[in-house]
Amino acid sequence: MRSRTKVPLSAAFKPLSPIAPEAQASGLAVVEHINRLLAPLHFQLKGCAWSPFGNFIATPHDSEDVPKLPEALPRILQDMYKVPFSHLTFDSTSFVVVYNLPLGPADNWTDPSTLALSLMAQNNISEPLPASPGRWLANPDRYKGTSASLRLSLSPQAKVTILKSGSLFYEGRPHPVCAFTAAKTKPNQCRRCWRLGHSEAWCRRTNPVCGSCSQDHPSHHHNSVAPNAPHLCVLCKDAHPSWTRWCVNRHIQLAAQPPLPKKRPTAPAALKKKAVPGGVVGATISGTVSVTDPAGDVTTIL
Ligand SMILES: [Zn+2]
Ligand SMILES: [Zn+2]
Ligand SMILES: [Zn+2]
Structure with a gap:
């Protein structure tokens, strides 16, 4: 069975200038009109909708046809809406981090993409998410906590709106949100042991560690000493080199502090409408404490 969370079910199209709400038709007649024009391409829409951000969301019957939409729809929509x-x-500029979300059972963490979809639903955000919209910022093999931060991929508009509100609600509780900024930080990664938080000049290891395979040889000897050794990341023990950017960034983000909670987290409805001043009373959010020890190991206490 195809996983519903891996494959996007729909695609979103942004008009160059906003379409007036009264002109945002999405009824059966619109679907039928578009389907007549799509007929030569051998796929049909199941439905369409307008997102709160004024984007047109098209859902084909078969999610395998989603990649065909960018080819066909802009032309049709331009004809319809001028x-x-x-x-x-x-x-990656559309990543945000949601803090302190429950991981679920220790041996079987909640699927991060499923959690991303529930977050969207619980906060009335109908914008479609990309494939694999969520990723836990913690390593299941090593992390012992019960909650962790989730990295969400979003459309640029959804990102702006969520960051403005400062939090997302999950099961009734507000969770602080901030932009995923790790990519802008230059990582201080040691090229002798590949740990974070110090440079080679300060490395306390006597023998260098290979950044490709984590074995005890200098990285530049890898091809002559152990050309067939598989990739093994020093930071997360996964099968990629230790300098892999997203992994390094993830570890930097783990070491970062969550933002201070806003005084008054606004209710999910505020994502659609302007917040009513004095409407919702803020809840206390416990902060995350992350410590990077001298060896570069990042410990996050939630
Ligand atoms: Zn080092
Ligand atoms: Zn090696
Ligand atoms: Zn890694």
Whole structure:
């Protein structure tokens, strides 16, 4: 069975200039009209909708047809609404981090993408998410806590709105949110032992560690000494080199402090409408404490 969380079920299209709410038609007639034009391409829409951010969301019957939408729909939508539409894509600039979410059972963490989808639903955000929208910022093999931070991939508009509100609600509790900024920080990664938090000049290891395979040889000897040794990351023990950027960034983000909670987290409805001043009373959010020890090991206490 195809996983619903891995494959995007729909695609979003952003008009060059906003379409007036009264012109945002999405009824059966619209679907039928679009389907007539899609007929030569051998796929059909199941439905369409307008997101709170004024983007057109199209859902084909078969999620395998989602990649065909960017080819066909902008032209059709431009004919219908008389403005150019562009396909909304997702990139690393659209990551946010949601703090202190429950991981679920210790031996079987909640699927991060499923959690991402429930977060969207519980906060009335109907914008579609990209494939694999969530990633836990913790390593199941080593992390012993019961809650962790989740990295969410979002459309740029959803990101702006969520960051403005400062928190996302999960099962009734507000969780602080901040932009995933690790990529902008230059990591202080030791090229002798590949740990974070010190440079080679301060490394206390007598023998260098290979950044490719984690064995006891200098990284530049790897191809002559152990050319067939598989990749093994010093930081997370996964099968990639220790300098892999997203892994390094994840460990930097783990060491970062969550933002201070805003005084008055606003209710999920505030994501759609302007917050009513004095509407919701803030809840106390316990902070996350992360410590980087001299060896570069990052410990996050939640
Ligand atoms: Zn070192
Ligand atoms: Zn090696
Ligand atoms: Zn790694």
